[in-house]
Amino acid sequence: MIKTNKSIKKYSVLLIILTLVVGILIVPENTIQAAPINLAYGRPVTATSTESSSHAPQYAVDANGNTRWASAFQDNQSIIVDLGSNQMVASVQLKWEAAYATQFQIQTSTNNTNWTTVYSNYSGTGGTNMINFPATSARYVKMYGIKRATSYGFSLYEFEIYGPEAASSIGVLDYFKSISGKQTVIGIHNREPNASPSMQTDRAYSITGQYPGLWSGDFLFSEDDVKNRWNMIYECKRQWDNGSIVQLMFHVTPPTQSEPGNWDGGVVSYLNDTQWSSLITNGGTLNRAWKARLDNYAQYLQYLEDNNVTVLVRPFHEMNQGIFWWAGRPGTNGTAALYRLTRDYLVNTKGLSNLVWVWNMQDLDLNWSVYNPGNSYWDIFSVDVYNPDGFTTAKYNAALNVAGSKPIAIGECGKLPTSSQLAAQPRWVFVMSWAEWTFNHNTNAEIQNLYWASNVIVRNELPKLK
Numbered sequence: 041m042i043k044t045n046k047s048i049k050k051y052s053v054l055l056i057i058l059t060l061v062v063g064i065l066i067v068p069e070n071t072i073q074a075a076p077i078n079l080a081y082g083r084p085v086t087a088t089s090t091e092s093s094s095h096a097p098q099y100a101v102d103a104n105g106n107t108r109w110a111s112a113f114q115d116n117q118s119i120i121v122d123l124g125s126n127q128m129v130a131s132v133q134l135k136w137e138a139a140y141a142t143q144f145q146i147q148t149s150t151n152n153t154n155w156t157t158v159y160s161n162y163s164g165t166g167g168t169n170m171i172n173f174p175a176t177s178a179r180y181v182k183m184y185g186i187k188r189a190t191s192y193g194f195s196l197y198e199f200e201i202y203g204p205e206a207a208s209s210i211g212v213l214d215y216f217k218s219i220s221g222k223q224t225v226i227g228i229h230n231r232e233p234n235a236s237p238s239m240q241t242d243r244a245y246s247i248t249g250q251y252p253g254l255w256s257g258d259f260l261f262s263e264d265d266v267k268n269r270w271n272m273i274y275e276c277k278r279q280w281d282n283g284s285i286v287q288l289m290f291h292v293t294p295p296t297q298s299e300p301g302n303w304d305g306g307v308v309s310y311l312n313d314t315q316w317s318s319l320i321t322n323g324g325t326l327n328r329a330w331k332a333r334l335d336n337y338a339q340y341l342q343y344l345e346d347n348n349v350t351v352l353v354r355p356f357h358e359m360n361q362g363i364f365w366w367a368g369r370p371g372t373n374g375t376a377a378l379y380r381l382t383r384d385y386l387v388n389t390k391g392l393s394n395l396v397w398v399w400n401m402q403d404l405d406l407n408w409s410v411y412n413p414g415n416s417y418w419d420i421f422s423v424d425v426y427n428p429d430g431f432t433t434a435k436y437n438a439a440l441n442v443a444g445s446k447p448i449a450i451g452e453c454g455k456l457p458t459s460s461q462l463a464a465q466p467r468w469v470f471v472m473s474w475a476e477w478t479f480n481h482n483t484n485a486e487i488q489n490l491y492w493a494s495n496v497i498v499r500n501e502l503p504k505l506k
Contacts (some may be wrong), residue, residue: 111193140166148178221320227254422451459493
C-alpha cells in the first residue's frame with residue numbers, strides 16, 4: 041500500500057528490522073490463504089441507464105455468469121456499486137458481454153459526489169479484464185463507459201471488486217498508466233562500472249533509507265564494462281526480484297567498429313550519409329553488422345525474459361543530441377529509422393516479448409516530433425532535462441502534445457525536481473536522476489525530501505509487477 045507520511049518512509053527500514061527481531065513476520069509454512077472476497081457481490085448498484093428490466097444493474101453483481109447488465113444504446117454510460125462503507129479497494133474484474141467498451145474508466149468515491157479516476161483504458165478489446173491499481177479507500181466504485189465497441193450499449197456479465205489482498209501482479213506499462221496524473225516513481229541510473237552495477241542505487245539508499253523504485257543499467261562500451269555485462273544483467277534480475285522496475289540503455293560503439301571501444305571516437309562519433317544509408321538499408325554492410333550486434337544483445341534480454349523480468353528498453357539515448365553516432369538525424373530515414381529496425385529485429389526476428397520501449401529526447405529544443413519513430417514503436421516518451429531552465433511548463437506541455445495519452449517520463453536529470461514541481465506536472469510517471477550527478481547537484485536534504493514525498497513512489501511502495 042502506498043504510504044503518505046514522510047516519517048513512515050524515513051523510519052520504515054528500522055521498523056522492518058525491529059519486527060523481524062521480535063518475530064512478528066514469521067508465518068507458518070502451511071498457512072492457507074483465504075479466497076479473495078468479491079466486495080461487490082449482492083451490493084446495491086445503480087446505472088445511468090438500462091436496456092430492459094431483464095438486464096438490470098443488479099445482474100452485474102450476482103455472481104451468475106448467465107445474467108448481465110446492459111445500458112441504453114449510448115456512449116457515456118456508467119454503473120456504480122455501493123460497498124456500504126469505506127473499504128480499501130485495489131482491483132476490479134470486468135467480464136464483458138459482446139457489447140464491450142473500447143474506452144472506459146474505473147472511478148472511486150467516498151461520497152458518490154467527488155470521483156477519482158484510478159484506471160483508464162482507451163483501447164479496450166472486451167473479454168475479461170482484471171484491473172489493478174494502487175489501493176484506495178472507497179465506498180462507491182464506478183465503471184464509466186466512454187465509447188462503445190458496437191451499436192448496442194455497454195454490457196457486463198460481472199463487475200467484481202476486490203481489496204488489496206486479492207490484487208494480482210500488474211504489468212509495468214499498465215502500472216505506469218494507472219499512476220499517470222497522480223504519482224511518480226523515483227529512479228536512478230547506475231553508470232560505470234558494470235563490475236558494481238548497483239553503486240548509485242545503494243548510495244541513494246544510504247541517504248534516504250529507501251531504494252529507488254527504478255533501477256537503470258547500461259550495456260556500455262569499455263573493455264572492463266563489456267567484460268562485466270553479465271554481471272550487470274544478473275544485477276538487473278536481482279533488482280527486479282527485489283521489487284524494482286528495471287531499465288537498460290545502450291551506450292555502445294557504432295557498427296563501423298568492434299566491441300569493446302571508446303567514448304571519444306566511438307560512442308561519440310559520426311557516420312557519414314553513405315554509412316548511414318548502409319546501416320538502415322536491409323542487407324547493407326552496416327545493417328548486417330548492427331543486426332549481428334543485436335544478436336549478441338538479444339542473448340542477455342532473452343535471459344531476462346526466461347526469468348520473467350520485464351525491461352524498459354531505451355536503445356537510443358537522446359535522439360536529438362548530435363554528438364552520438366546514432367543521433368541528430370531528424371526525419372523518417374534518420375535516427376527514427378534505426379529505432380524502428382532495432383525494435384523490429386529484437387521483437388519480430390528475435391521474438392522478445394518482455395520489453396517496454398522508451399523513446400528518449402533531450403531538452404535542447406522542443407521540436408521532438410521530427411524524431412518520432414512512429415507511435416506503434418514506443419510505449420513511453422521520456423525527456424532528459426538538463427537545460428538550466430529546468431522543469432518548465434513548456435517542456436511538460438510539449439511532452440504531452442507528443443505523447444498524447446501515452447505515459448511520459450523524465451528520462452534523466454542532474455538537478456532533481458521537487459515534489460511540488462511533480463504535483464504541478466503529474467503526468468510524469470517516473471523521474472530518473474543520472475548516476476553521480478544525483479549527489480553532485482542535490483543536497484542530501486533535497487534527495488530525502490523527494491524520496492519521502494507522498495506523491496513519489498520508492499521500491500517498497502510498488503505493487504507486484506509482471
